[in-house]
Amino acid sequence: MSFRFRLYNDINYKSVFRDVVCGECSGTLDDDSLTTWVEDGETFYYLGKTYMRNAFGESDQPLVTSNDNTGSAGAHNSTKYFPNNSNMVIAGFAYDGQSSPSTGVALRSIYVGGELKTPDINKGGDGLQLKFSIYGYTMEVRGVEMVIFSVDELSPDQSTYAATVCGISKNALEKAAPPRYGEDSEANEDGGYGTGEGGDGDGTTDAPSENAMPLGSGIHAYKINFAAYNEISSKLWGDDENIFNALWYKFVNYKFNPIAGVINCIRLPDQFAPTATGSANIRMAGIILTGTTGVPLANGGGQYKTHTFSISISKYYADFRDFSGATRCVLHLPFCGAIELSPSAVIGRTLTVIYCCDCLTGNVSARVQISAYPNGLPYQGTGNTGGYIAQGTGNCAYSVPICGNDNGMGDKLATLKTFATGISDAVAASASGGATGTGDAAAVGIGTLVDYKLARYTTSVVGSLGGGVANVSDLACRLVIERDVPSKPKDYGTLRGWMLNTSGTVGNYAGYSVFSAVNLQTGGASDEEKTEIENLLYGGVWV
Amino acid sequence: MSFTVYFYNYNGNARQIGKTLGSSLASTTIDRNFSDIDSVNPVLRIAYNATVEGCNMATMGGKTYFITSTAKAAGGQLIVSMHVDVLTTYATGILASPCVCERNSAQSDVYLPDAAAKNYSYHIVDEYTLKDGGYNQFTYNTELLILMTAG
Numbered sequence: 001m002s003f004r005f006r007l008y009n010d011i012n013y014k015s016v017f018r019d020v021v022c023g024e025c026s027g028t029l030d031d032d033s034l035t036t037w038v039e040d041g042e043t044f045y046y047l048g049k050t051y052m053r054n055a056f057g058e059s060d061q062p063l064v065t066s067n068d069n070t071g072s073a074g075a076h077n078s079t080k081y082f083p084n085n086s087n088m089v090i091a092g093f094a095y096d097g098q099s100s101p102s103t104g105v106a107l108r109s110i111y112v113g114g115e116l117k118t119p120d121i122n123k124g125g126d127g128l129q130l131k132f133s134i135y136g137y138t139m140e141v142r143g144v145e146m147v148i149f150s151v152d153e154l155s156p157d158q159s160t161y162a163a164t165v166c167g168i169s170k171n172a173l174e175k176a177a178p179p180r181y182g183e184d185s186e187a188n189e190d191g192g193y194g195t196g197e198g199g200d201g202d203g204t205t206d207a208p209s210e211n212a213m214p215l216g217s218g219i220h221a222y223k224i225n226f227a228a229y230n231e232i233s234s235k236l237w238g239d240d241e242n243i244f245n246a247l248w249y250k251f252v253n254y255k256f257n258p259i260a261g262v263i264n265c266i267r268l269p270d271q272f273a274p275t276a277t278g279s280a281n282i283r284m285a286g287i288i289l290t291g292t293t294g295v296p297l298a299n300g301g302g303q304y305k306t307h308t309f310s311i312s313i314s315k316y317y318a319d320f321r322d323f324s325g326a327t328r329c330v331l332h333l334p335f336c337g338a339i340e341l342s343p344s345a346v347i348g349r350t351l352t353v354i355y356c357c358d359c360l361t362g363n364v365s366a367r368v369q370i371s372a373y374p375n376g377l378p379y380q381g382t383g384n385t386g387g388y389i390a391q392g393t394g395n396c397a398y399s400v401p402i403c404g405n406d407n408g409m410g411d412k413l414a415t416l417k418t419f420a421t422g423i424s425d426a427v428a429a430s431a432s433g434g435a436t437g438t439g440d441a442a443a444v445g446i447g448t449l450v451d452y453k454l455a456r457y458t459t460s461v462v463g464s465l466g467g468g469v470a471n472v473s474d475l476a477c478r479l480v481i482e483r484d485v486p487s488k489p490k491d492y493g494t495l496r497g498w499m500l501n502t503s504g505t506v507g508n509y510a511g512y513s514v515f516s517a518v519n520l521q522t523g524g525a526s527d528e529e530k531t532e533i534e535n536l537l538y539g540g541v542w543v
Numbered sequence: 544m545s546f547t548v549y550f551y552n553y554n555g556n557a558r559q560i561g562k563t564l565g566s567s568l569a570s571t572t573i574d575r576n577f578s579d580i581d582s583v584n585p586v587l588r589i590a591y592n593a594t595v596e597g598c599n600m601a602t603m604g605g606k607t608y609f610i611t612s613t614a615k616a617a618g619g620q621l622i623v624s625m626h627v628d629v630l631t632t633y634a635t636g637i638l639a640s641p642c643v644c645e646r647n648s649a650q651s652d653v654y655l656p657d658a659a660a661k662n663y664s665y666h667i668v669d670e671y672t673l674k675d676g677g678y679n680q681f682t683y684n685t686e687l688l689i690l691m692t693a694g
Contacts, residue, residue: 219692222692224690262690263693264690265691267683269687271681271682287694297689311673320656321660324656396681476681479670479673480668480670482669483666485665486661486662487661496648497646497648498646498653498657499645500652501652503644508644509642509644510649512648514644514647516644518640521640523636524633529583529633536630542556543560
């Protein structure tokens, strides 16, 4: 089985550092960490190697050392897997070389926010079981398993961070039911957490299949850099330093007009760089610009690219005002505008925005996904699974023009033709004895030579510089939450009571109470008195 | 038949169910049947008693009453007007009555909207930037152009 947990990069666990998806006996965290599951004869042990990148002034230093993990069964006594001052450290280690582990088998340390947590340890018949709850999950470690993961603080300038490691074997994480209202919950204190999954629950980005456009035959698309862009323009202007090349391109531009083959040229955000690889000469209108290359997107991995942003939003008031009209949420999506979201879709959940870009056009969709089951809320019914809740669309590209020039070749050739015709006519007239005709024809020829000098240049431009306001807009996904500021009269609850809406008998509600329904058991009271009693109970009494 | 009226000075909340009145400060006997008087809003004519004039509650015939007013009358008498305190008279039955409690000062469900809560006219505005583990925003730093051609 695989599981997912979420790592946070600030001390309040509000900013998602990275989603980590782990499979059995392995963990992955992009290329920033390394986990190793070691089987050494009969002894299973774990060497979790956590690498830090420029954190604590060091580079690529393992946080986790093997210590004495190499002993025989029951002798795994590592105690310092992580520095205790880490923002969040959880380190668990369990070893079961026997059916009923006895000595030397213990959870070494669980630190959450620097605070040592005590797990529920059960040495049952299935081996050692460690069970503890964090962020709405119950983490269980049984038998020959262990889990270690660590999160350290992102530096304020976000230039450095400590990497994270995870390792877990069979049991992984079980999603715990959200705590009922009134129960202690870490999530109540620390904010909301989610699975990061929604909709179909697989956590995938649901990107379109690659290259829906049939590239490589009639239509070509290339990822090019600025040097290639300049080369294209040079060749379409025919100003190659090599005179023959220049003449050739001028001829080509006139004869074949390759610029007519340019559909568009756009600049995209770095995050949408197609992953296609390879190199090919650029082709347009049947002309191959030899030596000017780009990465053909027809190679695959080209047309669509996704990029994901996410955040977890904690409860602010931790009461009804987080979800009522007292809280208003607007999600600003670069290129796509703003979307107003229900506070119930935001507060206590993890919000993920998955952009999908069509790299051929710059069209983007931004799909807003929320996690399921906000923690710390009493509702435990069915539904509430989260998933995709909104979408925005827009365009992230700005157009870059492609310019070409035929150097007036068309007019020049026409002029030369006229000149040649004049000379030819003069020669013909001379041969027939018409002196006057000779003079006229010569005049025509000279005139066309003058026209040759004045021949028009024909410049073509495809595209224009611009295209929306993509690159000058705010390029970050921002969630703006506006909240009411409550007026808090002293002793409000004592004097007015808090909202409750539960049933019982009047005697169950000591203190000031307001009742909305009552079945009076006051035998002997007259109707007039019962009416008065009801009115008093509905208006508020002291029990 | 007769019944006795006991007078008290109670300083607690008038809306308290089952008031504890303490010791009576004065008493008097009425030479009538209790069932013959208006048990909800009785008006008694008793001999003037300055202590009674300063009392605010009374009990008689197994019921508890608010003294709503007192007035001196001719002949050295005091007219005492009362209204039954149903919350104390029927306290046992009320406390045992099934009910839905809408508000309570000791228990709460904080996620139920409270229409009585008041807010200031100004607001808190917070901005949160969604993270992507990198720049946390889109960038146009690299030389990335997409050229699309035909033919």
